[in-house]
Amino acid sequence: MNLKQLFFGVLLSANFTSFAQNANKEVLFTIDDKPYYTDEFARVYNKNIDLVKDESQKDLNQYLDLFVGYKLKINKANKLGLQNGQAYQAELKSYRNQLSKNYLTDSKVTQELIEESYKRSLKEIKAAHILFMVDENASPEDTLKAYKKAVEVREKALKGEDFGELAVKYSEDPSAKENKGELGYFSAFRMVYPFESAAYKTPKGQVSKITRTRFGYHIIKVEDVRDNRGELTVAHIMILKPQNQNPEESEKAKNTIQEIYTKLQQDENFESLAKQFSQDKSSASKGGLLNRFGSGQLSSEEFEDAAFALKNPNDYSTPIESNFGWHIIKLIERHPVKTLEEMQADLDNKIRKDERSRLITNSLTEKLKKKYAVKRNDKLYAALSKTVTDKFYMGEWKLPENTKPFAGDLVTIDKKAITGEDFLKFLATQQRGENTIKPIGKLVDKKYQEFVDVKVNELYNNNLENEFPDFAAVMEEYRDGLLLFDLMEKEIWEKAKTDTIGLQNFYESRINNYRWGNRLDAIVLTSTKMDVAKKAQKLLKQGKTADFIKEKLNLNGKVDVMSNAGIFEENSDALPKGLVKKDGVSDIIKDGEYYFIVKINKHLEAGPKTLDEARGKVINDYQQYLEEKWVGDLKQEFKVNVNQPVFEKVKKQIKS
Incomplete structure (x- = not known):
């Protein structure tokens, strides 16, 4: 997600709220004598209040100040002429085209198609077909000729002739010579709509009626029908492939995942191993847990197939390779296919891009001709x-x-x-x-x-805009939001990134806001066996490396010792609870199922981060500082007059 998408994700909501106090619309404030009304203020407040995490911003006095600041920025943008920019005009037009799709539709027909496609999506069909090509606008003579051929071949199929051989002999689909007309498994939206409809209306093992699509006439044989696979929740342990494709590093990654797999076979805890060794930073702290997914939602088919192959909760896979690295996958839970309500928006979007959208367009057009x-x-x-x-x-x-x-x-x-x-x-x-x-x-x-x-x-x-007040309101919000984005990028965001002297001065004046906690440069060894832990501790005290210790103690294909080395925050999950933070080799510490031995090489005490180390946070804070100062300047540039009695009235209306 880019910055602009994030900005508008907060600014706009997909749900259109009704106008508040529309009948009692009054001037709430003016900016250089331009009026802004109570109905817009109440509507925007009610719409965005659940998105606001800062409780102070839910206070109506505070919110009015934010709202006035927002309108001041829009006035500034218009004063600078940003609304006349070609890029702005093009993006606004593009957004209107996208938003208008919600209104350029027949809702009844759309809902019927959504329900039909949902029902079909519950199943996957395996089929073969024979194609007789004919153009949509072909002459009656050519159309009849193709249809007669289809009738003759369908009769042969109904009498029991091999469908695959008929496809090789008669089909005008170029691939039929090789695949005998086989299409594999498909579900809703995978084929053109008339073809899909014919397939879903034909019982398993039977041949369809002759079906017309834009490609010509089809005969379809339905060979199998199976249930949709649904969704899964899994956890995984991941070891990344080296980016430089170094053979030695690649082999090391492969060996590491195999060591972890061996430890799982020795009944070690999956979640603990994920926390210690998984290199997927987004899931490691959660024991490797991933968000639930269905077929085709991940970028690795190998990962999906291995996950769906797991039968029971807590089953785990052998190490499998993807484009990203090596994985061990553990099944947490299987989920049934989503409900119609859950899939409604996705199905609606697919229908708009599909051939069946013509049915919706034609229905709306007929209604408009009557209107x-x-x-x-x-x-x-x-x-x-x-x-x-x-x-x-x-x-x-x-x-x-x-x-x-x-x-x-x-x-x-x-x-x-x-x-x-x-x-x-x-x-x-x-x-x-x-x-x-x-x-x-x-x-x-x-x-x-x-x-x-x-x-x-x-x-x-x-x-x-005249037909639908909610459409007009959203367009106005987006129009202002787009201007605001361009203005903020010009006046604040770019300045915070490029004003190196200002950024340095800002950082130095607030250096104590950007600090490291206490850290340790350490080597961590773990084992589930006390006797092995003692041997590892002894070797570590002798100054042996982690690789030497693993080679010495992991014998006969068993992985009894794992290692982890680097810079750790003192409260890191990779460190055992109760660790005494002193240099040298620690005592053996029992934490859960594991025995830990930690060698602390060096203490890195708490202290200020350098500007480079804290750059992201400093830039963000500097942007906020510049914006607050800038809004103060805008209040001097423009004349703002708040109608306080009207504001008190609208506060009571909103609270009630």
Whole structure:
């Protein structure tokens, strides 16, 4: 996630809240005499209050100060002309296009498709097919020819002829010669919608009816149906592959994971080993625990297959290799397939990108045609239609040299007039596609209907702010948020990163805010056996290295000693509880199932971090300091006037 995504993730919420106090809208404050109203303040407060972790910001007095500061920044951005930037305009347009998709839909049809796709997603189908290719807009003669071939071959399949051999002989899918039409397992959204529907409606072991898609006619044989695998919660121990691909380092990583696996086979605790040795920093402190996942959600197929192969909770895998390193996976819990409610948003998104979205679009368009009065000038249409010749099929048709006779109103949609010239220009762009409908008059009729559909939807889309107050509110928030991001990047964030002298001075004046705790430079040896721990302690006192001790004590394929070395915080999980923090080799310490021996080479006492060591935190604090100072300057630059009686009234309304 980049900075801008994070910024807007906090600023905007996916849930649209209703307007508060809309009927009693009053001026809450002004900035240079520009009014800002109570309804916006109440709506934004109610919407964002659950996202605020700082309790002081939930106080309405404090929140008003933040809100005024927010509007001051927007005024500054507009004063600087940031709203006229090409990048800003392009991103705002892109966001509106994305947001408008939530409104350019038929909710009833969408919900029916969501429920259908969910039901299908519960199963995976294994199928083969035979394809008879024919274009969507092919002539009736060509279409009938392909259909008859499909009927003949389907009859052969129904009489028991081998489906794979029929696919090799008759299918026009180029891959059929090699795979005999086999498609493997698939679920919802993996195939074009008509094909998917035919497959799911055909019982296991049977041959489908002849099915038409944009590729042609299909015959499908359903060979197997199985349940979706669901999701898993697992833990893992990971040893990273060396980035330099050094063979020696690679072999060392492989040996380490094998040592850990041997210790697991000796009944050592998985979580403890993960905490000590796993190099996945995000999960090691949690005993290797990962977030639950389903098929295709991880970036390693090898990892997923090994995880799903585990049968029972607490089973663990042999070491498996992925692109990232070596893993041992432990099954924690199996989860059934998500509920419809849980998958609703994801399915909705997939449907919008899928062929079935046409059903939604067509349904909405028909409703809009009833909502908006559509009236055509038939006389002008007839004259215009005569200008289109058969050259259109070859992409060689050109607009009439004189288009003035067609400049009149061709069609009126909800009192909005569209000229014949507009339709002619639309036709000119349509020559790029495949146009097989004949005669040319029928093709022009079809293009006219497409043109009207586009214009009806454009009118509706352009009027969304007036149709839906919540859409208008979110667009206003995003418009302001985008300006604010650009302004903050220009005035604060970049300055904090590039103002090296200012950053250095800020760090030096607050150096005690950036400190290390006490640390140890140490070697840690662990074993589950007291006698082995004693031998390890003796060798460590003799000055032997960890590698020497492991080689000496790990015999006959058993791993009785593991080592860990580096700089540790004094409260690190890798260190045993009760460790006396003094230089040299410690006593043997029992902590859980393990015996620990720690050799402390050096104490690194608490003290200030250097600027480089604390740079991220210092930059963040410096940005906050600059912003607070900057907002103070803005209050001097702009005249702010808060209507205090109205604010007291709105506070009571919100609290009630």
